[in-house]
Amino acid sequence: MSTRDKLxxxxxxxxxxxxxxxxxxxxxxxxxxVTRQYIHRVFDDLVPYIKGEKPFTDLVENxxxxxxxxxxxQALTTIETxxxxxxxxxSAHEKELKKITENTYTTLMNSxxxxxxxxxxxxxxxxxxxxxxxxxxxxxxxxxxxxxxxxKQLSKEVEKHISSDVTVIKPDLEPIFHxxxxxxxxxxxxxxxxxxxxxxxxKVNGLPDNKKIKIVIFIERYLCKLESFVSKIEKSSYExxxxxxxxxHSTVELKLYAKKIVGKGILSLWMPILDSEVIVKAQRKxxxxxxxxxxxxxxxxxxxxxxxxxxSEVTQFLVSQGE
Numbered sequence: 001m002s003t004r005d006k007l008x009x010x011x012x013x014x015x016x017x018x019x020x021x022x023x024x025x026x027x028x029x030x031x032x033x034v035t036r037q038y039i040h041r042v043f044d045d046l047v048p049y050i051k052g053e054k055p056f057t058d059l060v061e062n063x064x065x066x067x068x069x070x071x072x073x074q075a076l077t078t079i080e081t082x083x084x085x086x087x088x089x090x091s092a093h094e095k096e097l098k099k100i101t102e103n104t105y106t107t108l109m110n111s112x113x114x115x116x117x118x119x120x121x122x123x124x125x126x127x128x129x130x131x132x133x134x135x136x137x138x139x140x141x142x143x144x145x146x147x148x149x150x151x152k153q154l155s156k157e158v159e160k161h162i163s164s165d166v167t168v169i170k171p172d173l174e175p176i177f178h179x180x181x182x183x184x185x186x187x188x189x190x191x192x193x194x195x196x197x198x199x200x201x202x203k204v205n206g207l208p209d210n211k212k213i214k215i216v217i218f219i220e221r222y223l224c225k226l227e228s229f230v231s232k233i234e235k236s237s238y239e240x241x242x243x244x245x246x247x248x249h250s251t252v253e254l255k256l257y258a259k260k261i262v263g264k265g266i267l268s269l270w271m272p273i274l275d276s277e278v279i280v281k282a283q284r285k286x287x288x289x290x291x292x293x294x295x296x297x298x299x300x301x302x303x304x305x306x307x308x309x310x311x312s313e314v315t316q317f318l319v320s321q322g323e
Contacts, residue, residue: 004043006032008059011049015056022052025187035252036190051187168230169203170220170245171196180292189294197246201260204244213240213265217258217311220247221299222288223272223280228323247295249302251309258310269311271304272319279321 010031014023028050029036048054173196180189218229226245248254261267274280284296307314
């Protein structure tokens with residue numbers, strides 16, 4: 001079975017079930033054993049079906065005959081289940097409606113009409129008061145969010161000269177992390193993150209070609225502060241050093257990004273490690289409280305790259321608590 005057929009089968013199998021959840025590109029890629037970037041590059045026409053923007057039924061004819069039989073059985077089972085649930089809900093709804101109607105008539109017959117109208121006014125005023133409180137709360141939340149946005153606008157990408165011969169470049173991910181926490185859309189997060197990393201790479205590639213430049217890639221695993229790492233890099237015999245902080249936790253993606261830094265001199269890679277999960281949690285809680293959990297999980301799965309992946313040197317260093 002081709003990779004495309006596997007992807008189509010995964011899409012149809014997901015949406016023909018009763019999960020009720022939308023599929024995202026990252027999850028679909030994991031199901032068939034490829035990367036998210038590969039799906040976007042090779043099967044971009046199937047992305048709307050993955051996200052549920054187009055009906056998966058359009059793809060059923062592309063599923064193998066055996067797969068269609070399974071889907072038909074699933075569909076029939078789903079229909080029967082839904083019929084049963086609908087009948088149960090309809091019966092319960094009719095009973096509840098009858099009960100409410102009888103209670104309403106009894107209440108109106110045994111109560112004074114004027115008292116009933118006054119009670120309705122009281123309820124309406126309470127609802128309006130609650131609505132006003134909600135508007136005030138929403139206003140404060142928006143003001144807080146606006147303040148945060150303004151602060152982020154003032155905080156540009158970290159690109160500072162530590163000295164005349166050392167420069168640090170780091171993608172600006174704060175607004176991207178904020179958007180992920182707000183929307184929960186992991187696909188949009190990955191796309192925005194790719195764009196931020198590309199901007200940082202463009203800055204590196206904008207440097208003049210010079211074999212005496214040393215480019216140090218710092219793998220951002222959220223274990224130590226960038227400033228602490230910069231202090232570890234001693235002045236070398238190279239005329240110029242660029243420290244590039246990359247929040248990349250896939251060896252495959254890292255190799256692709258490394259290939260884009262061409263002809264710029266020595267390419268070195270440093271990756272922090274910690275031998276205690278307790279210290280890892282403490283470091284992240286103290287220094288990286290704004291980072292989404294998805295990034296932590298991704299960073300924890302990363303394995304150490306090799307020199308054969310395109311680097312002149314690969315260094316793994318132990319982080320001390322508090323760094």
